[in-house]
Amino acid sequence: MSGQQRLGVGVIGAHAWAEQAHLPGYRAYERAELVALCDTVPERAQHLAQMFGVRKVYTDAAELINDPEVQMVDVCTPTDTHLPLSLAAIAAGKHVISEKPLAHDAQDAFEAARLAQAAGVRTKLGFTFRYSPAVRQIKRWIDDGTLGEIFHVHGLEQNSQFLDPSYPLRQVPAGADWNALIPSSIVGYGSHLLDLVRWCAGEYKSVIGSLHNYVPERLVRGYEGMQRIMVEDGTAALAEFVSGAQGILQTSYIAVGNYPGVELRVYGSRGAAVARLVEEGGVAETLHFATPDQVEFRKIDLPSTAYPPGTTLHTPWPELYYRNLIRYWVDEILDELPGECTFYDGAKSQQTVNALVQSHRERRWIDLPPEREASVP
Incomplete structure (x- = not known):
């Protein structure tokens, strides 16, 4: 695929880790486009959207997931929400990266991996290190x-x-x-x-x-x-x-x-x-x-x-490591490379x-x- 192609990214969660790691990683990589940001607190989402140049702001995760410009969903939310939000993204045919752990029970995580394979979408866990x-x-x-x-x-x-x-x-x-x-x-x-x-x-x-x-x-x-x-x-x-x-x-x-x-x-x-x-x-x-x-x-x-x-x-370690993660992840999707850390x-x-x-x-x-x-x- 063309090196000029960009991946439309939607980030769910506008807390400290999104600000320190996820959003700087996408902003720094020319092959990623920050399309949308979602948080249940609109002021928080608006603040980070302005800081990182995100075009759209949502307070409903389902709306972000269903946005046709969002090709990949980033789940950067509290632990108990990782699995349901990831499953919703998979069901919508979107590539998805989730913060860890994906699920409290490994069998639920294995099932999510199987569903992603069946849907033909790529996945990644945020194992930063x-x-x-x-x-x-x-x-x-x-x-x-x-x-x-x-x-x-x-x-x-x-x-x-x-x-x-x-x-x-x-x-x-x-x-x-x-x-x-x-x-x-x-x-x-x-x-x-x-x-x-x-x-x-x-x-x-x-x-x-x-x-x-x-x-x-x-x-x-x-x-x-x-x-x-x-x-x-x-x-x-x-x-x-x-x-x-x-x-x-x-x-x-x-x-x-x-x-x-x-x-x-x-x-x-x-x-x-x-x-x-x-x-x-x-x-x-x-x-x-x-x-x-x-x-x-x-x-x-x-x-x-x-x-x-x-x-x-x-460079502060959250940004250093996550910028590396983002460039590998985006390239895996756009260039159809083997998946790592799925x-x-x-x-x-x-x-x-x-x-x-x-x-x-x-x-x-x-x-x-x-x-x-x-x-x-």
């Missing part, structure tokens, strides 16, 4: 054999976003029992991490995890005063992969440190690599590499071509989240289903 230049370099080293046979993959996603109990907790699942442990960091943070590690090590075979509540009382958005709530704010886990590799994983939003708090460590027979995605000193990420004959890790500086045009390591991948991540929750409750290893449960374009 796949689009870190450092992480993508590690993936290239895995694929081209630079790291050799992969033995160990360690993944961390932890920062202190909710360490302060007076900072309001968001998106408690509807109908959750506040007297029982409510999975939280493993869902919001862990879904990213589980996807990254699977991308590097292959399919999960078995997992075992420990979930914990460390801050028992905190403010909760929508409620007055401090609330006693058994929300899981830290998880540690082990994983075995079909390939034979081993994994160590940890998620937390009460571990002291800066955003986004991601570290990916991959150890193979020919080399090892560490990507540290922690914004410090105005730098978004660092990458280190070692080999059996040079075991001291050395810093790797990537070429400017590894970054989206107009960005550097000093709803199927989101379903596989949620399947592992669900297995870790089950593992904690039953205090045992959980085997993951061995067969592929869905296919997507």
